[in-house]
Amino acid sequence: MADKPIEGEKRVFMTGNEVVAWAALAAKAEIMYGYPITPQNEIMHYWTRMAPKFGREFLQTEDELSAGFTTAGGVLAGRKAFTATAGPGNTLMQEPMSMAEAMRLPVVVVVQQRGGPSTATVIYSQQEVTMTTMGGNGEGLRVVYSTATHQELFDYTIKAFNTAWKYRFPTFVLGDGYQAKMRESLTIYDPEARGVTLLPAEAYLGKPGTPGVDRPPAQYRNTYNVEEELYEVLQGYFKDYEKMAPEIAEFDAFDTEDADLVVISHGVVSRAAKGAVKELRAAGYKVGYFRPITLRPLPVKELRALGGRTKQFLVAESANGQLARLLKEAAYGCPVEMLPMYKPGVGITTEEVVARVKEIAG
Amino acid sequence: MEAYIGEYASGKSEVAVNRALQLARLGRRVNLVDLDIVEPCYTLRPIKRKLRDLGIDVLAWETRETMGLGEAGNILRPGNRWALRRPGDVILDIGYGVEGAKTLHLLEGAETDPDLKVLAVINIARPVTGSLPDIIAYVRELGRVDGLINNSHLGDETTVEFVQEGAAVVTAAARELNLPVAATTVLAGLAREIGPQDAVGNPVWPITRYMPETFW
């Protein structure tokens, strides 16, 4: 059996879904649980083709509830486990993820967003931002990375496992149908050869020794008797989350120092925004670019600083204000004016962003 | 009659489109058939009209004719089943991977037609077909294959050296498999630098990229 899926580094040409499967292999993920839904299917297709060659496992479940809960089971057994889903599957996934929040289970979920509400389209959207950052009955105790390129899909899928196992919050890689299906080149690599330490998994249940004899039993619950008990547990979680937030929040920005208007976007739309800002700068517009990479937690400090010195944010997203809602909360009280550029379920091009900024500038 | 098969995202459709146009430019009657029933995007549907204007009969759905594409399944267009019976050249663009190659069985006459050639498109930048042993193992899985196409590229980063490296590896695999290499396909600009034959002596087919226009 082959030892390492990737030796050293290799420049390759791939689709986004395939990138995720390779990244999970490279991150030493041990088992995937999944249920078919477009546009994430090729993650499973490639995982099931490659996994047996490297001693990894797969289980196709009966639905996404089961995919999420079996993934939780895999993590409880002390394995690096992940699943992938989209759209209505992500809706079902929120129930197991609320258990993962309650029990601090390092589950990794890759989401390839599709149109919504309901079955809608299998194509593309950024309409799963609210659900992925704040879904389930709870307080959004999770980490969400929003990727823009195939290279990032690879890098952040690997990072997601480390974040999850280090901080023990469920961690999402939020892609979309375009990223899933697009083809572009990237460098795949063995993370350890690059000096990236892959954190080991650790069993919650079934550790050595007889419970009650050699060690206390490991017993986990998600039901509490009284309000105060739950409150106390959650305070601990919030404290951990707040401590973690500045350590993991990531963003990308340029030309914001003297900008009157900053285009804010995330994920694949930021590719168009980046192109537009460069073009507008070249044409003499005082415009900047800001892109949160972590949507949860957001890079709040940087956003507030930006919101304090910039006149206008143009929020460009393929949803009806789901990113904007997060930004408004983060920048509450800042004098910045937020302008919408919402195209729910539809792609956004460089030309469209350029035209919108010119229209605003008059 | 030629059928293009191969790994997901190996460039089957791109090669098939260019081959159809190449034949059409010679004044031949060409039928280009979309037989991808696996992948709902990156297929011929979006450029159907454009290709028709260039003189090719395109047998494919209109995207708006399809409902819940990728959700309800990709329905085999009934007319496509009889594609091999059409007058003129027939170029088949077949869905990806091993399961995709089996799609050929759905066509009337595919097993018996003496003129049909099945060509496997290989890009060595695709990790599944990234090395000599990988290509050999992969092509053997595909079932019937009559020849290979070297379509090695890295998107916008493609260099002459990379194409030539692909040519060498694909040709070595072809020898092992006892198959001919039908061509090296390469973007027109780089094709001019390489000339009419690649370093191993395979014919070079210059191609133009149409598929980026076909994303859904």
Added chain:
Amino acid sequence: MSVQPAMPKSWRMDTKPHKFCPGCGHGLVLKALGMAIDELGIQDRAVFGCDIGCSLLSWDFFNVDSIQTHHGRTTPVITGLKRANPNLIGIAYMGDGGGYAIGSQHLVNAAARNERITAILVNNTQYGMTGGQMAPTTLPGQKTETTPYGRDPEKTGYPVQGPEMVAAITREGSYVARGTIANLNQLKGYIKKALQNQIEGNGFSFVEVLSACPTNWRTNAEETWNMVEKEMPKFFKVGEIKVPGAGKEGQENG
């Protein structure tokens, strides 16, 4: 001076007396399970998963690693755990609502995939923890909070035949039985066989247990036992339904 009742070694003493109502069947089922764990010597590698509903009260019942899951989701959690670490002995413990209603797709598919886990389902003919509503197992004519005039099979169907269903969708290698708290020795034997079947890697193992809920039935001791021993068996036949290697399947599936 008080006399300590005999308790299985695998029980966790500091959480006893347990949290169930007086007369509840759960304590008896968990006693049978504890004895089976003791006799098989698997306390060190058993993992106990409990559902939501009254079964959740068992989350700290044993000196066994335990996980409290969501309503209906114990089967997939234990499935995922067992797939990830096949050395563990996975026990999914649930009620009739969790197994036959909200989690029925998981039970059906785990059985059909022949997951090497042991599912134990406690049938008390209604939802206990939410206050006594109709369950898939409620008997015809039985009054519950959502069938105040008695269950009308014309409108709400007949009691689910769980083990018979599981037996029908599993192949050779699975173990399926229906026990009762009215025969604890037999029940322990069934649960032990169900665990042994998992240890041997034969296949999916399922035991339904006819149990009592005097609190929601509002029955005294005599009426409770009448329900368990006389009324319930009219619809739910006690016995082994499928035994691996027996060369024949039980009469229920015959």
